[in-house]
Amino acid sequence: MSDDIKGRAKSLITRRKFLAGLTAGAAATALTAGDAGAYAFEELFRQHYKRLDADDLKDILAKLEEELSFKYGKKVHAKATPPGDNTVFGYALDLSRCIGCRRCVYACVRENNLSRDPEVQWIKVLEFQKGNNKWQGLEHSNRYYNPEQVPEKGRFYVPVQCQQCKKPPCVKVCPVQATWQEADGIVVVDYNWCIGCRFCMAACPYGARNFNWGKPSIPKEEFNPDVHYLGNRPQYKGIVGKCTFCIQRSREGKYTACVEACPVGARKFGNLMDPNSEIRYILENMKVFRLKEELDTNPKFFYFFSMGTGVKS
Amino acid sequence: MVIDAINGIVRTVVSGSKEYKVWMGFLSLLALVGIAFVFRQVDQGLIATNMRDDVSWGWYIANFTFLVGVAAAAVVLVIPYYIYKFEPIGEIVLIGEIMAVAAVSMCLMFIVLDMGSPERFWHLIPMIGIFNFPQSILTWDVVVLNMYLVLNLTLVVYALSKTYAGKSYKTKLIMPLIFFSVPAAISIHTVTAFLYLGAPARPFWNTAVLAPRFIASAFCSGPAFMLIIFQIIRKTTKLNITDAALHKVAEIVTWCMAVNLFLLGSEVFKEVYSATAHIEPFNYLWHGLRGHDQLVPWIWTALIVNSIAFLILIVPSIRKNFFMLNIACVFIFIGVYIEKGMGLIFPGFIPSTLGAIYDYMPNAMELWISLGVWAIGLLIFTVGAKICIAIKTGEIGHADPSAHH
Ligand code: SF4
Numbered sequence: 117m118s119d120d121i122k123g124r125a126k127s128l129i130t131r132r133k134f135l136a137g138l139t140a141g142a143a144a145t146a147l148t149a150g151d152a153g154a155y156a157f158e159e160l161f162r163q164h165y166k167r168l169d170a171d172d173l174k175d176i177l178a179k180l181e182e183e184l185s186f187k188y189g190k191k192v193h194a195k196a197t198p199p200g201d202n203t204v205f206g207y208a209l210d211l212s213r214c215i216g217c218r219r220c221v222y223a224c225v226r227e228n229n230l231s232r233d234p235e236v237q238w239i240k241v242l243e244f245q246k247g248n249n250k251w252q253g254l255e256h257s258n259r260y261y262n263p264e265q266v267p268e269k270g271r272f273y274v275p276v277q278c279q280q281c282k283k284p285p286c287v288k289v290c291p292v293q294a295t296w297q298e299a300d301g302i303v304v305v306d307y308n309w310c311i312g313c314r315f316c317m318a319a320c321p322y323g324a325r326n327f328n329w330g331k332p333s334i335p336k337e338e339f340n341p342d343v344h345y346l347g348n349r350p351q352y353k354g355i356v357g358k359c360t361f362c363i364q365r366s367r368e369g370k371y372t373a374c375v376e377a378c379p380v381g382a383r384k385f386g387n388l389m390d391p392n393s394e395i396r397y398i399l400e401n402m403k404v405f406r407l408k409e410e411l412d413t414n415p416k417f418f419y420f421f422s423m424g425t426g427v428k429s
Numbered sequence: 430m431v432i433d434a435i436n437g438i439v440r441t442v443v444s445g446s447k448e449y450k451v452w453m454g455f456l457s458l459l460a461l462v463g464i465a466f467v468f469r470q471v472d473q474g475l476i477a478t479n480m481r482d483d484v485s486w487g488w489y490i491a492n493f494t495f496l497v498g499v500a501a502a503a504v505v506l507v508i509p510y511y512i513y514k515f516e517p518i519g520e521i522v523l524i525g526e527i528m529a530v531a532a533v534s535m536c537l538m539f540i541v542l543d544m545g546s547p548e549r550f551w552h553l554i555p556m557i558g559i560f561n562f563p564q565s566i567l568t569w570d571v572v573v574l575n576m577y578l579v580l581n582l583t584l585v586v587y588a589l590s591k592t593y594a595g596k597s598y599k600t601k602l603i604m605p606l607i608f609f610s611v612p613a614a615i616s617i618h619t620v621t622a623f624l625y626l627g628a629p630a631r632p633f634w635n636t637a638v639l640a641p642r643f644i645a646s647a648f649c650s651g652p653a654f655m656l657i658i659f660q661i662i663r664k665t666t667k668l669n670i671t672d673a674a675l676h677k678v679a680e681i682v683t684w685c686m687a688v689n690l691f692l693l694g695s696e697v698f699k700e701v702y703s704a705t706a707h708i709e710p711f712n713y714l715w716h717g718l719r720g721h722d723q724l725v726p727w728i729w730t731a732l733i734v735n736s737i738a739f740l741i742l743i744v745p746s747i748r749k750n751f752f753m754l755n756i757a758c759v760f761i762f763i764g765v766y767i768e769k770g771m772g773l774i775f776p777g778f779i780p781s782t783l784g785a786i787y788d789y790m791p792n793a794m795e796l797w798i799s800l801g802v803w804a805i806g807l808l809i810f811t812v813g814a815k816i817c818i819a820i821k822t823g824e825i826g827h828a829d830p831s832a833h834h
């Protein structure tokens with residue numbers, strides 16, 4: 117049965133390749149209705165990412181490029197860059213610098229092709245009153261602050277995104293292994309395998325997983341054409357997505373979009389296995405902490421204060 | 430023989446009193462309305478519901494949880510009859526099993542309705558898809574629910590086909606299955622409780638008392654529902670259900686309600702006396718949090734009706750008055766239903782893990798779709814019960830109605 121399904125899907129992909137060959141070079145080829153139907157059919161029976169062999173994956177990426185190029189009217193590059201050797205990514209955020217401007221949020225939305233309507237944001241910046249002694253449990257946060265100017269007097273800000281837990285509860289609960297941890301520590305979701313049960317959202321202690329409640333929409337002119345299969349390719353209605361440390365960038369040695377967007381340099385990112393990296397320097401020289409340590413999820417996302425504590429007013 | 434049987438069954442289902450036809454028509458109408466709304470949900474996605482990232486499970490999962498309890502409650506009949514040989518329950522134990530089949534079917538419908546991508550259901554099928562067993566408790570739930578469904582179907586079909594043929598069925602032959610159905614019933618509710626209590630991210634659920642409390646409340650609500658149905662059945666059909674049987678079931682409900690209230694008490698004590706930061710969802714539920722208090726009237730209603738029901742039930746002379754018993758049953762049904770939805774699933778998400786308060790309540794579409802599922806479930810139950818009674822009373826087939834199987 118499974119071989120049969122696989123075989124059918126494959127023959128469709130091969131047909132696709134043949135068609136792609138005919139129109140080689142053209143970035144945005146017009147798809148016929150029949151082709152689109154065949155795509156949908158193939159997607160229905162597509163296998164889990166980890167069960168795809170190199171050829172399957174190549175075909176699927178080619179198909180994805182074609183489909184997205186057509187839909188967004190620009191040349192799209194789709195890839196599935198694997199984890200690098202001796203690499204585990206880590207992140208550190210300097211709370212004494214963060215001014216709550218949300219530039220990271222918007223940069224993330226654009227970089228990762230997140231839906232604008234309905235609005236999906238992978239980074240949530242929480243605002244707290246200074247002097248609030250409950251903030252580490254994140255209890256009295258305000259995510260919808262909207263002052264004329266940030267930072268506001270008497271407030272401080274804690275941006276939260278996927279903490280890339282080393283013991284991720286989200287992965288444990290997924291009934292179909294649609295989400296897992298890669299060798300470089302990034303927790304990813306196969307958007308074509310997730311069934312949308314949202315068990316992982318109930319299990320994640322950091323509100324890091326977002327569901328696509330409706331059909332995602334991304335403006336053509338803002339579409340980021342450099343996409344990774346496990347990262348920033350457009351998601352579908354009815355599935356879960358999450359921050360991947362910009363897998364499409366980090367696996368090519370670049371900083372994540374949020375690191376680059378932060379105007380005050382509060383965000384630090386790098387390879388935890390590299391003793392000379394900035395992230396290692398911070399872990400070794402700053403008093404870092406992690407959110408909800410008592411749950412022992414073992415995040416690879418650290419917080420610290422480079423100046424004062426920032427909490428008392 | 431088989432053709433005969435099918436003929437008889439079809440005749441039984443399509444013919445009946447005027448009340449029966451009105452009831453079936455009413456249920457079919459509700460089911461159709463529900464299905465019409467399902468099309469809308471499939472088209473727009475779950476955004477058509479009131480669920481959002483902060484409260485990512487809602488009314489569907491609440492109904493699912495409640496119905497797992499109703500399904501599990503069949504053992505309340507099985508244990509006294511088969512294991513303790515309490516004969517008067519013999520006439521109704523099959524009806525309880527049919528109820529279990531209907532309830533599990535509704536559970537599965539609610540699960541599928543709650544899925545964001547139901548067309549990918551095959552991902553869950555072992556071998557073809559990837560079944561994350563034993564890590565994911567959800568896969569355990571899939572296993573035990575389906576097993577329980579098959580088990581009850583087997584028992585019902587076996588007993589009825591034997592009765593139809595005019596033979597007595599050998600309890601010995603199916604005894605292992607019957608014994609097995611007891612832990613199976615307990616397991617469906619335990620595993621469902623584990624879905625929630627296994628999430629340390631949600632302090633409101635992360636309490637070991639959740640599983641026993643689930644079972645206690647399930648053994649109240651399911652039988653309470655059945656007590657009312659049994660009275661309707663004995664008024665409208667020839668099936669002979671004795672008072673003794675009903676009183677026995679009512680007695681079991683009484684003690685289960687006592688355990689339920691006791692466990693609630695220990696939960697309240699633990700939260701209030703230790704008064705840690707984890708008390709926030711509890712506060713949200715029982716007296717409001719930072720000005721948000723929409724669940725408060727619901728949970729107090731549940732507590733009050735459950736307590737009144739318990740007071741009615743605890744005194745045997747009052748409990749044996751059918752009017753009072755029925756009040757208690759309706760109260761228990763309402764009380765436990767509220768406890769599972771407004772009292773358990775919603776506050777588990779409020780405040781969210783990041784401290785946000787999103788006041789979730791189902792919208793009209795969610796309510797209509799859920800009503801539709803209930804209607805389909807009741808259709809399954811009504812048809813099943815009608816066939817069962819027709820066979821048992823000898824209306825169709827060759828049963829000797831005067832003898833117990
Ligand atoms: S933060 Fe949440 S989504 Fe990210 S790895 Fe941990 S549990 Fe999973």
Ligand code: SF4
Nearest residue numbers: 290310311313314316
């Ligand atoms: S929503 Fe998707 S990723 Fe999350 S647990 Fe369900 S199937 Fe797995």
